[in-house]
Amino acid sequence: MTEASRDARANALLDVVQEESNRRLKIFLGAAPGVGKTYAMLSAARELKRQGVDVVVGLVETHGRVETAALLEGLEVLPRKTLHYQGRDFTEFDVDAAIARKPDILLVDELAHRNIPGSRHERRWQDIAELLDAGIEVYTALNVQHLESLNDQVRRITGITVRETVPDAFLDRARDIVLVDLPPRELIGRLRQGKVYVPETAAAALDAFFSPTNLGALRELAVDTVAGHVDSDLREHMLARGSAMPVRRRVMAAIDGHGQSEYLVRIVRRIAERRGSPWSVVFVDTGAPLDNARRERIDTAMRLARRLGGDATVLRGHAIADELLVHADREGVGQIILGRTRERVLARMLGRSLTQQLLRRGAHLELTIIATPTERVRARKRLRLMPARGRRDEYIFATIVTAVAIGLAFVADRYLSVANLALIFLTAVMTVAVRTRMSVAVYTAILCFIGYNFFFAPPRYTLAISNSDDVLAVTLFLLVALICSRLATRLASQVESLRAAHDYSHTLLTLGQRLAASPDADAVREVGAAALAHGLRCEAAVLSRDVEHHLQVASNSSRTLTLTTQDMAAAEWCEQHAEPAGRFTDTLNAARCWMLPLGTDDRRLGVAALHFENGSSPDIERRSLALAMVQDIGQALERARLASELEGARVQGETERLRNALLSSVSHDLRSPLASMIGSAGTLSSYWEQLPAEERTELLGAILGEGQRLDRYIQNLLDMTRLGHGTLKLNRDWTDAAEIVASAITRLRKLFPELRVDTILPNETVLLFVHPALIEQALFNILENAARFSPPGEAVRVIMRVAGDRLFIDVVDRGPGIPEEERARIFDMFYSVARGDRAPQGTGLGLAICRGMIGAHGGSVEALPGEGVGTTIRISLPLPNPPTP
DSSP states (O other): OOHHHHHHHHHHHHHHHHHHHHOOEEEEEESSTTSSHHHHHHHHHHHHHHTTOOEEEEEOOOTTOHHHHHTTTTSEEOOOEEEEETTEEEEEOOHHHHHHHOOSEEEEOOTTOBOOTTSSBSBHHHHHHHHHHTTOEEEEEEEGGGBGGGHHHHHHHHSOOOOOOBOHHHHTTEEEEEEEOOOHHHHHHHHHTTSSSOHHHHHHHHHTTOOHHHHHHHHHHHHHHHHHHHHHHHHHHHHHTTOOOOOOOEEEEEEOSSSOHHHHHHHHHHHHHHHTOOEEEEEEEOSOOOOHHHHHHHHHHHHHHHHTTOEEEEEEOSOHHHHHHHHHHHHTEEEEEEEEOOOOHHHHHHTOSHHHHHHHHOTTSEEEEEEOHHHHHHHHHHHHSOOOOOOHHHHHHHHHHHHHHHHHHHHIIIIIOOSOTHHHHHHHHHHHHTTSOHHHHHHHHHHHHHHHHHHTSSSTTSOOOOOHHHHHHHHHHHHHHHHHHHHHHHHHHHHHHHHHHHHHHHHHHHHHHHHHTOOSHHHHHHHHHHHHHHHHTSEEEEEEEOTTSOEEEEEESOTTOOOOHHHHHHHHHHHHHTSOEETTSSBSTTSSSEEEEEEOSSSEEEEEEEEOGGGOOOOHHHHHHHHHHHHHHHHHHHHHHHHHHHHHHHHHHHHHHHHHHHHHHHHHHHHHHHHHHHHHHHHHHHHTTTSOHHHHHHHHHHHHHHHHHHHHHHHHHHHHHHHHHTOOOOOOEEEEHHHHHHHHHHHHHHHOTTOOEEEEOOSSOOEEEEOHHHHHHHHHHHHHHHHHHSOTTOOEEEEEEEETTEEEEEEEOOSSOOOGGGTTGGGSTTOOOTTSSSOTTSOSOHHHHHHHHHHHTTOEEEEEEOSSSSEEEEEEEEOOOOOOO
């Protein structure tokens, strides 16, 4: 054995082990009611109970059978929940109680049961699927006539249509299928003894369902079903052991919506199951207009295929055979199954039927034609009828065109001497053919021939034909009618298909553009709800979780759309399981709205609720468009979420950077005065007696001065914080602007004794109604910044002037200057450039605090180029009206 084969075998074994661990379903299958399925299930449960296994009865129907009820003794039975429907109370299986109890094995009878409207799921098999997903092993019972793929066969055998069915794909989840068998004679005997139904019902059942022939046929179906399951398990185990298996190619069924499409779906499922092959169902949309009944049949067949575990695909093209062959080659299809539902005599004669085209061109494929007798009989009846039916307005139009042609022919014959009047009638036939259907065009051709022959062809006013040219004319009429109507029909179909494709693409394109322009998730929901309502012609709403994690309506396209309790329950289920729910689905379909999940299984971002008027079901195109739009909205919500998280991370990083810079600034500016105060205080403490009085006074003055400076610095930080939160209180007072400038310069000279400051002040007094300390601090910060960058020996100039209703204070230095692209940024907190608002060892808070303080007074600060070199920082403050004495 090669290393590759050993790896393949190991992988196969691992897959089998994982699949076996995931399979937690055991089905007791019978051919008919009364064979003892529930009895066998309860007997197995009691044996497990004796072995110490935690077995609980979720729901078992005894149907009044004493021996069955006796087996329930000693077993824990979960209480049922009560549902109110149409004025009555009903009891149903409680899924939530079963999940909360979570036993090792749970017994749930009657797998095919339909739940009372208002339940979480429509069918009981969906309840069991939820239990299996929750990790609970389930024992259940099922009759073979309830299998979806056998529905048609059971109807042909018994004459009874079974309404409660289970998808065959659900049986694939079963680890074991136990065949509970009973010979027909014994079953009929039990029925007559009243052990299956009450006597009145038993008599009717014996006459209808429980005949020896029916029971024998159902028994064979049950055995065949179990054998198919055993064969499937055998194939899996052979692969796990490394045994070679033949290649099973895909099986594909082509439906057209005319015949028994559902019947064809069930047949292909059975054929594919026997072959162990994947299967699919396709419909080729040629662009021809489809009536509502045909669309509904196609939609129903597609849903059935998905429910049975197959794929459903809609292909688009004008040549059905071409699309089927291309799809078959692309998907690896080995067998195509067709339903022979219509007899096309002309197509068969010309060798153009779909079957003949596939036979000629699909030599590598296996073709299977499934006969549907009922539809074939109906098709033959239709072929024997004259195809003269159509819309009344089309025939009225054809009659009017024919009358106009006859009138024009009279005019041309009498006044214009036209040689061949047949051309006028030929034009009339072409006019009708390009506007209507083939049957109407043939009707027009017949009318035109009768009118031409009766009024204009010799002998006139008779229907006799004496000229061979007239025979050619009627032949041309008919031929032109057929060709033109065929071309017109194809053109109309292409136009309709292009229009539908354009609308589909335009809707998605418009949605994408609006979503791309949406700044946040709330805007995405607003745009999404409006686009869904407009594109699908329905009422739409988008639901999302609020801060308390409750699912609420975040955006609604219509004020009239209100979500009921059932709608919200369906929305919760849809959001939790990331699967459609509500209307048009098998989960909580009593809801008014169709619920579609937004997001993915890993990231659930809400639910889209769609409500169609009068409960009308959307066609295939609208369903496909709805799913595509919901996917785009979900992706937009995911992008908005990622953008929000990215912005939050950026803000957090910026906040961390500012915090570190602030700590660095505070530690630097606090340590300088604290070091001076500690040094002076230490000197006084150690050498108080030795120091002269003057030095003690000087040291105390230094401590007081540094303490006051530290107090002002802390106050400035607090003021800056208040500025950022808008809570700074300005203690305004009337102050001379020159005094503020002088005070700031005095403070500056203490730090830079060698610095020369030149001032240019106005002659008259300028009064400001400001907070003097804040304006002084702002000016001092600017002066300090200018002093640090001024070259030695160069003066800093302070120019104050009045222009209109504003006061301007310019601080001009002769330093290296600030690049133009960085002038606006120097007022940002902690902005770091060597030539900016601070020296390399600074913190960058000076000009930021300055801008905040001046801005609080309604003023502004800006950086301007200097006089040749350097920088000019200009303060602008509003001048109030002077106070009245």
